[in-house]
Each structure stands twice: as C-alpha cells, then as structure tokens.
Amino acid sequence: MDSLAFKEILDSLDANVAVVDRQGIITYINRSWISFAEGNGDPGLRGTGIGVNYLGVCMAAARDEPELAGLVEAIEMVLKGALGHYAIEYPCHSPDKKRWFLLGGRPLLGGSCGAVFIHFDITEKKLAEEAVLNLNARLEMRVEERTSSLRETNRRLKEALSEIRALQERLDRENLVLRESIKTERDHPGIIGQSPAIRDALAKVRQVGPTDAPVLIMGETGTGKELIAKAVHDMSPRRDKVLIKVNCASLPPQLIESELFGHEKGAYTHAYVRRMGRFEMADGSSLFLDEIGELPPELQAKLLRVLQDGEFERVGSSNTIKVDARVIAATNRNLEEAVKAGRFREDLWYRLNVFPITVPPLRERKEDVPALIRHFLERYNKRLGRRIDSIPAKSMEAVMNYPWPGNVREMENLVHRAVIVSQGRELLLDLPDHGTHETNDPGSLEEVERRHIRDVLEARSWRIEGKGGAADFLQMNPSTLRSRMKKLGIKRS
Numbered sequence: 001m002d003s004l005a006f007k008e009i010l011d012s013l014d015a016n017v018a019v020v021d022r023q024g025i026i027t028y029i030n031r032s033w034i035s036f037a038e039g040n041g042d043p044g045l046r047g048t049g050i051g052v053n054y055l056g057v058c059m060a061a062a063r064d065e066p067e068l069a070g071l072v073e074a075i076e077m078v079l080k081g082a083l084g085h086y087a088i089e090y091p092c093h094s095p096d097k098k099r100w101f102l103l104g105g106r107p108l109l110g111g112s113c114g115a116v117f118i119h120f121d122i123t124e125k126k127l128a129e130e131a132v133l134n135l136n137a138r139l140e141m142r143v144e145e146r147t148s149s150l151r152e153t154n155r156r157l158k159e160a161l162s163e164i165r166a167l168q169e170r171l172d173r174e175n176l177v178l179r180e181s182i183k184t185e186r187d188h189p190g191i192i193g194q195s196p197a198i199r200d201a202l203a204k205v206r207q208v209g210p211t212d213a214p215v216l217i218m219g220e221t222g223t224g225k226e227l228i229a230k231a232v233h234d235m236s237p238r239r240d241k242v243l244i245k246v247n248c249a250s251l252p253p254q255l256i257e258s259e260l261f262g263h264e265k266g267a268y269t270h271a272y273v274r275r276m277g278r279f280e281m282a283d284g285s286s287l288f289l290d291e292i293g294e295l296p297p298e299l300q301a302k303l304l305r306v307l308q309d310g311e312f313e314r315v316g317s318s319n320t321i322k323v324d325a326r327v328i329a330a331t332n333r334n335l336e337e338a339v340k341a342g343r344f345r346e347d348l349w350y351r352l353n354v355f356p357i358t359v360p361p362l363r364e365r366k367e368d369v370p371a372l373i374r375h376f377l378e379r380y381n382k383r384l385g386r387r388i389d390s391i392p393a394k395s396m397e398a399v400m401n402y403p404w405p406g407n408v409r410e411m412e413n414l415v416h417r418a419v420i421v422s423q424g425r426e427l428l429l430d431l432p433d434h435g436t437h438e439t440n441d442p443g444s445l446e447e448v449e450r451r452h453i454r455d456v457l458e459a460r461s462w463r464i465e466g467k468g469g470a471a472d473f474l475q476m477n478p479s480t481l482r483s484r485m486k487k488l489g490i491k492r493s
Contacts, residue, residue, distance in 0.1 A: 016101075016119040019108070022079055024055035027114070036119075040092070054117070055079075065091065074105075078115045081107040089122065100126040191227050192375045193368030197360035201228065208355045209235020214307060216292075216352045217330040219359030222409030225330040226290060228359055232328055233286040241285035244325075246278050249291035257299055258315050267316025277314065279306060282325035292352065293333035293344065300345045307351045327352070362404040362411065367458050369399055372408060376415035377427060386419055388427050393473050395429040396459045402431050450488040453481075462492050 010017050011031040019028035029037075029050060037048045048057060058075055062068040068090055077083035086105045091098070102120045107113055191202065208215055209232050217225045217232075226245070233243040251259055258267075262277030278287060289295075295303065306312050311322045329352050338344035362369070373391065381388055404410055414429065422428045456470045463469045464478050471478040485491075 014121070016121075018054065018117050018119075019114065020054045020079065020117060021114040024053055024076075024079060026050050026052050026054050033119075061090070061092075075115075075117075078105040078107050079113060081113045083107070089126075092119075097123075099123045191224065191231060192372050193365055194371070195360075195365035195367045197365045198368060201357055201359055202231070204355070204357045205231045205235060208232060208357075210237065211355075212236075212326050214326070214352055214354045215328045216335075216354075216356045217328065217359060218335075218356060219330075219332065220361045220407055221332050222407035223359040223361055224408050225332075225359050226288065228357060229286075229288045229290075229328045229330060232357075233288070233326075236286065236326065238285050238326060243286050243288055244278050244282040245288045245290065247290045249294040253296045253299075256296065257302070260299070261302065261312050261314055263315035264317045267314070271316070274314075279312060279323050279325055280321065283323040284325075286326040286328055289327060289329045291331060292329040293331040293335055293338055297343070297345070300348050304345065304348045304351060307348075362407045366400060366455075369404075369411075370396065370459060370461065372411055373399060373415060376412050377419065380416050380419040384419055386422070387425065388419060388422055389425055391427045391429070393459075393468065395427065397456065397473075398431055399429060400455045400459045446488065449484075450490060453484065453488065454490055457485075457490070457492075 007030075010028075013030060014032055016033040016036050017028075017030040018026050018033055021027050026048075027050060029045075029048075033048075034045065037043075037045050042048050046052075055072060055075060058068075059072050062071045068088070071088060071090075074083060074086045074088075078086050084107065086103075088103050090101060090103060092101050100122050102122045103117065104120070105115050105117045107115045191198070205228060215229075215232050217228050219225050230243060233239060246256075246259060248256060258271075258275065258277065260277050260279055262275050262280060263271050265271060265274045289303075302312060306323070306325075307327060310324060311320050313320055335344050335349055335353075339346045339349050362372075373396075377388060377391075380386070399411075406413075414431070415427070418427050418429045421430075453470070453474070456473055457464075460468065460470050460473070464471050464481055466472065469478075471481045474481060476484075
C-alpha cells in the first residue's frame, strides 16, 4: 500500500493524528487535526502544524495544567522507543466550549524512531461523568432529607411502642404466670421459663452483660446457648451494633483462620480479593464464637493474642490490626477435660473462663416445659395458619415425664411436627420411644406417688381445683389431694 493510501486512511479518522520525529518535530498531521486546530484558535497552523515542535507545545500545556505533570518526560520516552505506549486524559478547551481529549502515543518501528500521537475527543464521556457526579450529589441530598423524615417517624413509633408496653403491663397483671413469662420474653427474646435454673442463668447475664468481660457459655446441645449470648450482648453498651457470630464447628480448619481474621488478596489459592474477618466486623461490638472447643490448636494461640492484646494480622499480611471486640464463647464440651488431654490451651481456657454461665438442660427445668410447649405452639400456629388451642392431659403428662435428650431444640421440632399433623383443635404430640431413661430404681411406693402428684401439679401450673386441674386429672376430691400433698410434703417452690 502506497503513502497516498495511508494518508487517505488517516484522513478518514475522527481522531486527531500527528506523526513526530525523534527530535519532537511534527512531520505529518491528518485532516481531523487540521480541522480542530483551525477551529480552536490556530487557523494558520503556526502553533500546531507541520514543522512545529510538539514537545514544546506539550511543555506549555503541562505548565498550565499541573495534572499533566510527567507528560513531557513520557512523550520523550515514547519518541526514543523506551516506552511502548503512553495514554492520558487532558483538557483542551475551545473558545466556545469545554473539551477533553484522550492522548495516546506509540513509537514508530524502524528508522530513527519518532512516534505517532492520537488525540481522541472524549468530551461527551467527561460531560456524562460530571452529570453523574451532580446526580449523585442531588441523590445524597434527597437521601439526607428522607433520613431526617425517617428519624421523625421512628421517634413517633417509639412513642407508640411505649404506649403499647404500658397496655401490655396492664394485661400482664391478670395472670401471674403469664406475666412472668412475657417479662422474660421481653427482657431476653426467645428465652422462655421461670424455673430457678433459668432464672439463675439470667441473673448471671444481668451481672456480666454491662461489662466487657469475656463470657464462656456452657451447656448441652439444644439448650439455647446462642440465645444467652444474644442476651449478654443486648445487656451491654455494645447492643446498638450487630452481634457477629461464627460457628467454629461448621467450617473446615483451613478456612476458620480466614473467617476469623480475614485475608489479603492472593494470600492463598482462590483469594481473589481482600476480605475482612469477623474480628474486624465485630470492632466495637461482640463476637460470638460457638463451639469454641472445635477450634484447631494452631488458631488457639492467635485467638489468645486477640483476647490479651486486641490485635492480629490478616492471613497473608504483616500489618497489625487493632480491634475492640468482646468475645462471647460457647461450648457443649468439657473444656477442662480437653485441657487435661492437651486438646485445648490452658492459658486460653483461663482467658475465656473469666465469667462462666451454664445453661441448664431441659430435664433440670421441667417446670418450664408447659410454657415452652405453649410458646412453640403459638409460633407454629401463626406460621402454618392453624388454630390448635388445647393439649390433652395425657400428652402434657407425657412431655413432663420425657427426659428431652435434645433439649429445647428437640421440643421445638416435635411441636412443629405435631402442628403439621394435627387436624383438629388438639395438639397430637408423638414422643419418641425413650424407655431406657428410667434406669434407676423407682423408689418406694410413697416416693412414686409423691413424684407423680408433683409432675401432675407442675403440668397444670399447680392448679388443684376445676376442670382440667390436678384433682380432676387424678380423679380425686380437691380436699383429699390437699391432704395427700400435706402428708407427702409436696409444696410449690
């Protein structure tokens, strides 16, 4: 292809093209370059035409626009062939309007070097960017106005909520048991019961909650350790921030470190981006480490350091990060035995065991069983659109005598299943066969009678008379039942 054909091709481009020799002198310009120069204050092409020192023009532009610092040096490197490509956006305003261009430069191959420079008009792109910035500013203003309106709405809702609570307190006074259950639910959402065992656990929550001390929650699976952790967080000054949770047993050992402490981009295979760990997320809040006994030994030292000094490093980084996170740990294992067996660090055990709380199993809080059954019945009635409102006396007696090896979680699942299969207004509870739990000697006939009467009384909230009362269920005269209770030494706790 001859030089005339190349010239026609370059003249057909919308971009401004110039060829510059090694000394920076313009040796060729295309038609678009000429048109722009004539319309931009250089009709004779004295300042931007062939023979003009292109480097000098760029130096003048760099003096007027500080953001173009380094432009001249880069162009010189392109002309010498030391830089294979250079690009920069720059302003070049016409007398009638603002303009922006994208400058691109590449060295010529062969000969004594030199380069070709292309100036592409990106004015529309820059104007669109300015429009987006202006739009974002207006949107931020509208968001602020809307936020202010929502704050006022929230204030009114709080006032309405205060009135509702006052009405709720009036209703609570009608029934002692119901009032105590609702109070517990309001103070500690999801925690149902008024047994001495659960009251003792909640008393410890109220003691340690307002502090920053680490808390270790111990208890069997399904007892509600996470609810206790949530209650501790809600009693603390950190309650306005979200409680961050990690289940140490649900993640492979190789991922727990990244989950807790985060990682840098490229720290390991598939680490395509930098990731913040749960400790950073919990800065200023609380971190709940469930199943802490499953934490691998190699991570126990790193956790100990965070507890002691409040600092750690992300995986793949040497930069130390400081955090203020309160640690609430939970376990269903005997950590003291794990320490003796060498599976758990003794110094970490002492750090976590500052304030232990034991969540009692359901078999040790049998008096809470009726309230829990009603709680789950109401939940799944509402969720499944049912209207089950009664529990047969024999079913209630059975649940009172059942040992509940799966604790509250097992009860919830059982009630959920019962609500699904029950067709009428009665709850059809189908307890698993657990006959092996009665392995001890049942005791004397008097002891068996005492235990049976107490179980029936507890199942009916100690109501003796009336339909459905303990005397009605036992088919006894109320005065006879009271006499037997006195003889057997049965008293309400």
